[in-house]
Amino acid sequence: MENIRPIKTEADYDWAIAEITKYFENEPEVGSPDGDRFDVLAILIEAYEDKHYPIASPDPVDAIHSHMKLFNLPRKALVDVIGSSPRVTEILARKRALTLEMVYKLNREWHIPAEVLVKPYHLAKDRERKRA
Structure with a gap:
């Protein structure tokens, strides 16, 4: 997968958001290299957001x-x-x-x-x- 890296900083996060956004206009096929890249980016972004921007569930x-x-x-x-x-x-x-x-x-x-x-x-x- 081209250019995938851990998200450790806000700059890394911004990069990952920019990368995944490219796929919104031209959705990749599931199981294709671009589809796999999209999935990995989504997982990395979600993990970063869960850690740095947690949303508390309501009572x-x-x-x-x-x-x-x-x-x-x-x-x-x-x-x-x-x-x-x-x-x-x-x-x-x-x-x-x-x-x-x-x-x-x-x-x-x-x-x-x-x-x-x-x-x-x-x-x-x-x-x-x-x-x-």
């Missing part, structure tokens, strides 16, 4: 809010998944934790990744205790 409540906003879902849609309107209010206000059953339903019906929904997060009462 469960933020993930629910984002999903509702992304799909323009009203609170009623969440009520249909979780149960009662008061329970939804408590969940969104961080006054009640998600149960395993809620996690399962949100994962199954809204396709929010379970690993995001089971992530520990602080409830409003936990925050109030820390302030006192």
